[in-house]
Amino acid sequence: MLDPMGSGQVRLSDVAAVAGVSLSTASKALSGSTRISLATRERVRAAATRLDFRPDALAQSFASGRSRTIGVLTHRATNTFSQPVLIGAVLLLGEQDQATLVHDGDVAVHRRLGQSVRELQARRIDGLLVIGDGHEQVTASVTHHFAVPVSYAFTASDAEEDVVFLPDNEAAGRIAAEHLLSRGRRRIAHLTGPRQSLAVQLRETGFREALGSAGVHPVGPVLRSHWGRPWGAEAMTRLLDSGTDVDAVFCGNDHIALGALDVCTRRGISVPDDIALIGVDNWEGVVVDQNIRQLTTVDLELMALGRRAAASLLGERPTPGQHRSPPTLVQGPST
Amino acid sequence: MLDPMGSGQVRLSDVAAVAGVSLSTASKALSGSTRISLATRERVRAAATRLDFRPDALAQSFASGRSRTIGVLTHRATNTFSQPVLIGAVLLLGEQDQATLVHDGDVAVHRRLGQSVRELQARRIDGLLVIGDGHEQVTASVTHHFAVPVSYAFTASDAEEDVVFLPDNEAAGRIAAEHLLSRGRRRIAHLTGPRQSLAVQLRETGFREALGSAGVHPVGPVLRSHWGRPWGAEAMTRLLDSGTDVDAVFCGNDHIALGALDVCTRRGISVPDDIALIGVDNWEGVVVDQNIRQLTTVDLELMALGRRAAASLLGERPTPGQHRSPPTLVQGPST
DNA sequence: CTGAAAGCGCTTACAG
DNA sequence: CTGAAAGCGCTTACAG
Incomplete structure (x- = not known):
């Protein structure tokens, strides 16, 4: 029968007594650090197990100086x-x-x-x-x-x-670009958040880098403004209305991607058949109902x-x- | 100059010595618990302050038995x-x-x-x-x-x-209902999550209760299925297509409310002028950009x-x- | 109100 | 490899 309240009445000295060794030997045997004969170690361990010895963390901390x-x-x-x-x-x-x-x-x-x-x-x-x-x-x-x-x-x-x-925001941009490239997309636009944000800059850098390695340039101007869904919709509208020939959009985050998706849905543009979309943050990953995922995204793994x-x-x-x-x-x- | 590493070299015994009292008196003076003359207490405190004494939490825990x-x-x-x-x-x-x-x-x-x-x-x-x-x-x-x-x-x-x-999910339902009532709405529908969910049941109970107290009945059938935005859109579509005369909808959560909002927007129904919407969870409250809020909601304050x-x-x-x-x-x- | 003393239960040099 | 002893720095009955 185990001690139901865990009041920890069994002390190391009890273990030592049962094992027939001194307190310090018992301590060393259980901590496993110092040189101890195998036989002694086993005897002490057996005693500890039998008595259900659990060292008092408070005493250990005080003696060792480590608070855990x-x-x-x-x-x-x-x-x-x-x-x-x-x-x-x-x-x-x-x-x-x-x-x-x-x-x-x-x-x-x-x-x-x-x-x-x-x-x-x-x-x-x-x-x-x-x-x-x-x-x-x-x-x-x-x-x-x-x-x-x-x-x-x-x-x-x-x-x-x-x-x-x-x-790694640069890597996030790279991963997004490489994924779109691997899907055969070559006319890739970029809609993102505020220009002064470091995340915006780094993601764009990685994005351009990966495209550049494949000899591809982003299509259309990079549109930068807010992080929200409304801006995503507005930016996508501008992009489409500009007549740019585009088959994929890298969105600076998932809110922007969802706004872009709204516009595509409204206009009867098939995603991903006509235009592929990718975001950042895996925002939907924290949503309750996993089977409502709409986006491919890059998770920063926070x-x-x-x-x-x-x-x-x-x-x-x-x-x-x-x-x-x-x-x-x-x-x-x-x- | 304060101890930069916080190595805590100043001990209670140092404080006691400086204050000219015993260790136990110093302890009591600082813990403030036992009866100690005001003069002594002040003397000890002054010494502690002057020496920048900070009790060693490990020793305190060990001695007191409280681990904090x-x-x-x-x-x-x-x-x-x-x-x-x-x-x-x-x-x-x-x-x-x-x-x-x-x-x-x-x-x-x-x-x-x-x-x-x-x-x-x-x-x-x-x-x-x-x-x-x-x-x-x-x-x-x-x-x-x-x-x-x-x-x-x-x-x-x-x-x-x-x-x-x-x-308090019942209170959430009540709060939603009372808010819609206070806005002068009387033809209130309810779209919500899966019937077997306790949250669905409790929110609906509170909702009905509050309406009942005002002599109002929900309009249309309560539509229950998933927690996601797609279901919100589908349920709202069904509700509107049924021809039910409705001026407000209590949605079981914000995802459902956003789906309902999508449908209203698409159909040119003004929210809240034609139909008021309210959700639960304050999902948008965790979104980055606070100025994109679209919903009134009930926050469970988790x-x-x-x-x-x-x-x-x-x-x-x-x-x-x-x-x-x-x-x-x-x-x-x-x- | 104050102080001397024991004690909290371990770890860790140190000596053997 | 093993053990006796000191020590970690407080708190807390207990006696005065």
């Missing part, structure tokens, strides 16, 4: 795109039996940030993950405030030697980004600098 | 609707300086669940939050496995005395639900039983 807690500093965690990064981090850490202590706020506001830093230090966190709200801004590095590993996700840091994880960034604090440290997570193609009916 | 960590057991945390609940919980806990240890899995799979329970016990968590994936299923209670408070969010528990937090449920583990315990979080009306252009 990772601090997370988020910049407005409720942002649509920050959420999957945070969820990914929290889930990976949980799998590794690491708790997460989240301080949410405005990473740019120094007074509150300083407070968070102090509190996280006092909690003796084993590592810190800074999560930004995209790649548009550069976060002021806090690495020097901590003696433990610090990683940055979804934001750049202003210190070159920091370990940074970012989505949850995986959060997982990778969190994992970087636990195992061996990755090399300093920016690490880009590979986006994935999600095939839908629109290509 | 809350366990969270999720049932597929990556579900669209579980995510805001988890985010809300994690953020509230962080604000209260509580770490979160998340074990994600299938709460119905007992072998893995048992493993999670054992690990959470060993971690000496101060409380446990069980997060389900909606209200459709009843979770087997795990409360009896823990000596610390356990709360349930976004799922019912099979033990009556458990503390459970659920969204993040607030997560926050409340998490808070219930920290302060005084709420009464056993089900606690329903109030949904809120989000006004948009469609009513």
